[in-house]
Amino acid sequence: QVQLQESGPGLVKPSETLSLTCTVSGFSVSNDFYWGWIRQSPRKGLEWIASIYHTGATSYNPSLKGRVTMSIDTSTNQFSLNLRSVTAADTAVYFCARVDVVVVVGAGHFDYWGQGALVTVSS
């Protein structure tokens, strides 16, 4: 059974970097799926942030204006998110998920999700 678990600080100061890690169990991140981050806030609802393949190939939501970086570590079966220069608008529940990507499109649906991690941006 595929399981994902987010971890990281629950509180980040404005202008700093939000860093989250997703640990995958029951399935290798090196298999033929992408891995992604989605966030949910009352203001913006569900928003796809970024996705990554085990080769390191990434896809980012243009709305985040270059503030996002994803990485993947196949030796620990984890992938990570860094979101720079955060503001209160980045306060949300952050989910990691497995992405079943349609390669020709470069987008996909999310078939397994972590439970979510609340990250609050506040001084």
Next chain:
Amino acid sequence: EIVLTQSPGTLSLSPGDRATLSCRASQSVNSNYLSWYQQKPGQAPRLLMYVASLRATGTPDRFSGSGSGTDFTLTISRLEPEDFAVYYCQQYGSSPETFGQGTKVEIK
């Protein structure tokens, strides 16, 4: 990016009723790459349907999806108590993937 508009915002129904949820896209969704999710309070969304009409593993057959182009529908034939939740549509026919704002199905 494609904007998805879901209606109604809230659906008040009784167990055993039929529920019809709508998702309209601002432009045509490539190859019907549209999925539906169910979310209960404090939980992550759960994939129900993909490619508009294919059930995900574990999705009961009382759930069905239909539509093409810009208009899609999720139908729950007979509501069970565990079906009262918020439902979201998501398109992945073009990048970036986008979600609708959700329809809440509540007990009348």
